[in-house]
Amino acid sequence: MSNKNPSPVTGSQAPLKKGPDWVTWSIVGGLLIAVLALFVKAWSVIPESLPDPGEHARMMVVPREIPDFVLRDHRGEAFSQDQLKGQWSLLFFGYTSCPDVCPFVLQELALVKKAFEERTDSEREMPEVVFVSVDPDRDSQVRLSEYMNFFDSDFVGVSGPDEELQILASGVGAYYRVPDVAEGQGYLVDHASKIFLVDPNGRFLALLDDPHDPEEFIELLAKVQTIGETHL
Amino acid sequence: MTLKRFLVLVSAFFLIPTQWAAAGEIMVDQSWVMLPPPNSAAAGFMNIRNHSDEAVTLVGAETASAKRIEIHRSQISDGVARMERLEEVSIPAHESVVFSPKGMHLMLIDPIPLNEGETISIQLKFESGADALVKAMVQRRPPVEDAGSGHHSHH
Numbered sequence: 001m002s003n004k005n006p007s008p009v010t011g012s013q014a015p016l017k018k019g020p021d022w023v024t025w026s027i028v029g030g031l032l033i034a035v036l037a038l039f040v041k042a043w044s045v046i047p048e049s050l051p052d053p054g055e056h057a058r059m060m061v062v063p064r065e066i067p068d069f070v071l072r073d074h075r076g077e078a079f080s081q082d083q084l085k086g087q088w089s090l091l092f093f094g095y096t097s098c099p100d101v102c103p104f105v106l107q108e109l110a111l112v113k114k115a116f117e118e119r120t121d122s123e124r125e126m127p128e129v130v131f132v133s134v135d136p137d138r139d140s141q142v143r144l145s146e147y148m149n150f151f152d153s154d155f156v157g158v159s160g161p162d163e164e165l166q167i168l169a170s171g172v173g174a175y176y177r178v179p180d181v182a183e184g185q186g187y188l189v190d191h192a193s194k195i196f197l198v199d200p201n202g203r204f205l206a207l208l209d210d211p212h213d214p215e216e217f218i219e220l221l222a223k224v225q226t227i228g229e230t231h232l
Numbered sequence: 233m234t235l236k237r238f239l240v241l242v243s244a245f246f247l248i249p250t251q252w253a254a255a256g257e258i259m260v261d262q263s264w265v266m267l268p269p270p271n272s273a274a275a276g277f278m279n280i281r282n283h284s285d286e287a288v289t290l291v292g293a294e295t296a297s298a299k300r301i302e303i304h305r306s307q308i309s310d311g312v313a314r315m316e317r318l319e320e321v322s323i324p325a326h327e328s329v330v331f332s333p334k335g336m337h338l339m340l341i342d343p344i345p346l347n348e349g350e351t352i353s354i355q356l357k358f359e360s361g362a363d364a365l366v367k368a369m370v371q372r373r374p375p376v377e378d379a380g381s382g383h384h385s386h387h
Contacts, residue, residue, distance in 0.1 A: 147269050
């Protein structure tokens with residue numbers, strides 16, 4: 001039996017008696033398995049492998065840590081990144097003089113909370129709703145308090161100096177713009193229209209569309225939370 | 233107008249939160265006002281249907297229930313909500329314009345205290361000089377068919 005194809009291990013000094021083919025093949029096979037294992041490992045950390053939560057949610061490929069900020073809530077208590085830990089939170093940025101989008105979305109979230117409360121079999125709880133006013137000049141603590149209580153007494157309204165609002169807003173990538181106008185004039189504020197989901201570790205996890213239907217939103221939320229818990 | 237009275241009576245009888253207003257051939261339905269938080273402006277919504285052969289232009293609105301009314305449009309693009317004031321809204325012949333949450337709305341500035349379930353009157357003013365009286369119920373949420381966003385026109 002000729003040895004035209006010696007394995008690199010045995011080389012040209014391969015014993016003549018036994019063909020080294022099995023050595024070659026076991027090395028090739030071993031390499032193949034190693035490469036395959038690498039692929040499998042790589043696959044599991046490739047971001048695209050995150051399950052798709054559907055068109056109404058966008059998951060962060062890497063959950064974003066929210067930097068340190070200090071705001072004040074509508075009860076007068078300090079509100080920092082610590083208050084975003086220990087439970088799921090839904091952040092919405094707006095302003096109380098917003099006649100249309102903000103009250104509409106907060107009303108939708110109040111209906112989601114009611115739907116959660118009517119469920120007896122739900123493993124999930126209603127996340128904490130945090131309304132971040134980007135209009136601190138007009139939205140005093142008293143103003144925020146009457147505003148939040150109108151929707152749900154558990155909803156939290158927060159605001160504070162623009163520098164601190166900027167930290168939170170840029171931490172989750174929420175855009176807003178308050179125009180420069182003379183005091184006392186009515187003005188319209190541009191603000192993010194999506195809802196920002198923050199996980200119990202205080203990390204920004206996903207961007208959600210506002211809930212058109214409470215039951216669908218609850219399902220979407222559960223899907224996104226499960227993806228977050230198992231993959232991120 | 234007998235027909236209008238009749239329709240109003242019919243919708244009231246069936247507790248449909250829909251009111252009709254006729255100014256020539258302009259019909260308004262699906263009208264409602266979102267119950268505002270305390271000390272806040274209220275947003276009014278409706279469908280304005282132009283059944284005439286000519287375009288009509290809405291130039292303003294008045295109500296005894298608020299200091300003044302402006303026409304606004306919210307626009308959501310790239311995840312940002314922006315709002316702008318409109319001077320007028322044109323409704324092409326045989327089309328309708330929808331005022332709905334996150335789209336166009338009447339902004340009732342400095343409203344009197346409003347209660348859920350009450351009905352207020354709003355007078356729409358058109359460029360032609362015509363008026364249309366709209367009855368709108370104060371509600372926390374839209375009538376079921378009106379839950380969509382934005383505005384669109386159709387025949």
